[in-house]
Amino acid sequence: MKQKNGLSIGELSKQSGVNIETIRYYEKIRVMPAPDRSASGYRVYDADHLKRLSFVRRSRQLGFSLDEIRGLLRLVDGHAYTCAQVRELTLDHLAEIQRKIADLKRLERVMAEMAAQCSGDRVPECAVIDALFDTRPPAVEPSGRQPPMPTATSVMRRR
């Protein structure tokens, strides 16, 4: 009773590399369209679904948020995008990645400096602990003030 090229959710999952639960989640949040159902209520997918899901997966791997992906898909679906529009989204995203890299590099430097101060002695006196108890924001640039220290949240999370 299976239609030509019909994929079950399990098969789609294997072929796309996306978790079954995640596929259903994408459907719920309207990133993937609701597929046809078999007589018994099973989801039945086709090759277009596989393409779209792979698109989503790849975009996620590249760090696009689901909201950004919705934007890309809207362009693709409308067949109305210009390459320039897509390029702009991509460059925005690139800029964000570069900002995160810069933030992390500053963290890296602060952590390395703290660790370097640490002698390894047994006494409960430790440069790292002292530095953490310092109420001021970490020294980031010896010269010149900068935008406020990024929080871990702003660095590690998207949006």
Add this chain to the structure above:
Amino acid sequence: MKQKNGLSIGELSKQSGVNIETIRYYEKIRVMPAPDRSASGYRVYDADHLKRLSFVRRSRQLGFSLDEIRGLLRLVDGHAYTCAQVRELTLDHLAEIQRKIADLKRLERVMAEMAAQCSGDRVPECAVIDALFDTRPPAVEPSGRQPPMPTATSVMRRR
């Protein structure tokens, strides 16, 4: 009726730079101890609370998870830490930051390459879209295989 050095949650918030809601949240998850209460049930903090909260804030800014911070605080509270222990936690954390930087740099390169392919033409043919529709994982190293492409989640989130 306020005791010497007693701080209301609002004052603690201002002096520490930590949101009121976040302070209460830290208390709930036992990162901050429950303070005394005034007759009418208001939280009353002292200078030690301020120190500890600043420690937490600074550690968060440096990207430590609340769980790691709990570990640091346990060491500090017990007065039993050696500087070497703290140093180890710090170096672990540093290594993680460096891993994230490396991951992001790979993403950066892929994004930049995609954007560079993009002509800006009006036609609905776009190298970026094509690349995203590619079902294979993004090319990361032209030569030699690597650990699987980091997902955005693994790069952006902690743990």
Add this chain to the structure above:
DNA sequence: CATAGGGCCTGTAGCTGCTACAGGGTCAAG
């Protein structure tokens, strides 16, 4: 003395992007 405003209280729901159940139905093989 009444009231307006600010602050504080608890408890719950929301955010992102999933993942992991619980408790059931379906289907093909042995």
Add this chain to the structure above:
DNA sequence: CTTGACCCTGTAGCAGCTACAGGCCCTATG
């Protein structure tokens, strides 16, 4: 006919907060 693999829905959980709702308290002003 039973077993086991699959599928279904719906809900709760993860981190680390943030944002209410609905209420109490406290001080100052008219």
